[in-house]
Amino acid sequence: MFGVTILGNNSAVPAFSRHPTAQIVTIHDQLLLIDCGEGTQMQIARYKIRRSRIKHIFISHLHGDHYFGLIGLISSMCLIGREEKLFIHGPRKLKDIIDIQLSAADTMVPFAIEFNALDENGLVVNEPKFSVECFATQHRVECRGFIVREKKKPRKINKDKINQYPIPAAFYDRLKDGEDYTTKDGQVIKNELVTIPNVPARSYAYSSDTIFDHNVANHVKDVNLLYHEATYLKDMTENATKRFHSTTHQAGFIAKEAKVDKLIIGHFSSKYEDLSPFLQETKEVFQNTHLAIEGSTHIV
């Protein structure tokens, strides 16, 4: 399973029962939390997500609608006695903000917190089955998007063919990694003869808050699923630019330019109650678009 569950889809001031930005990425047996607006811990409970399985938290930038729920989540993890190490990846100043609040409450933190300040673009997490990279976006404050990539999956042994060749089972793992086998008498058995490709590695990108920017398309090139903000409808392009945000059409253009398979749009402005024009407008540019409805899960 590799999917994205939306916990909050609103920008700035919560409105129309929509919550500020947060999402859970499920990848194999891990949960990643990307952004954590106020109320995220309640949304986690509401959608029956297992808080204890969150190992990595990523914060894109220090506007409150993207992180004001973090300290509450950490405090709850303390109160329920979490023991597993927690990794938090975010802007450098975030550490002081967490520390001052834990210290004021005299909170006993029963688990290790490893804080990783995101100062540069590049690799952030390197787990056995996936990696996470970050890239800078252009916003009013320092801001980063994230790309979660499955690692290339090992090839599979072709059960119909493998028995036709004298290859010891001990060599199968190396076959899965793509190696050829050389017999004792020097005969080379090409890997392709005895293995088949696995399903391709997939990727998900979240570009967070950003002005319309072609660099984003370069960063998220060819990902399977892209979450791009669409704070405003297209008639608000000027305002979007002024506020370093994007419109429906602009989100669609980036998805098209980056040749992604599927686009999610979210981070809707509090001025809109009805979200259907967002979908309609973005589809004018990029057909395979979906709204980041809270509680919805999008398979990568």
Added chain:
Amino acid sequence: MFGVTILGNNSAVPAFSRHPTAQIVTIHDQLLLIDCGEGTQMQIARYKIRRSRIKHIFISHLHGDHYFGLIGLISSMCLIGREEKLFIHGPRKLKDIIDIQLSAADTMVPFAIEFNALDENGLVVNEPKFSVECFATQHRVECRGFIVREKKKPRKINKDKINQYPIPAAFYDRLKDGEDYTTKDGQVIKNELVTIPNVPARSYAYSSDTIFDHNVANHVKDVNLLYHEATYLKDMTENATKRFHSTTHQAGFIAKEAKVDKLIIGHFSSKYEDLSPFLQETKEVFQNTHLAIEGSTHIV
């Protein structure tokens, strides 16, 4: 109108759709916010409370379930362009916590914030129609309760009697303040002859988080309405004491000792789903007890 609307009634970790502590006190034309747990701004919207009418915010202590929603509320006030001055009364360290977060977001604050560090017991707010005092409670960190008192109301002119005496209308305001009137020829007209008492001034006390402590009863003596925490049922007395909290019976004892008219209990532990035993147990000690149900309003 002088009443208390409950926005959150839970302690520590949010549970069973209950929110962390927050309440709105409506007194004449003002709204006071007392404590502000995570999600309070959403609860304010949910119960259609006019955020703009909040002039004073009181934070009892720096455990997250009492203040993690404050920065989100302030940020939203900034985004919607509030202009009126906001007064925040709370522990001294709270100011740094607010400042570091506003600064990290590069937030433009379009209104004045006056921060009032609560270092001592006593008068906190002195408005024309009411005052607010604070008193220290015994908790794991520095903590304060608050008492909101209406000011003594002027007497009313007795319309049936006033015309029987030669008192100029210009003197009526002084009659309302309780003065006697002396005529030109030295005749004293006693105030009681021409005025009647107004409704008595009422008072509301919120004792926040506290261990069972008779000092609280002294502080809240004779208030009309008391909100006392009851984090645990009575069989958890030992645990309550260890954690500097109170039980149902202990809340009832304080209400009884202080001779209050009515008691609200709240700050329920996340371990309890059913709240009815809280009401039942507390009533064993103090009959006029009510649960702090979210969305309920209690007239003082």
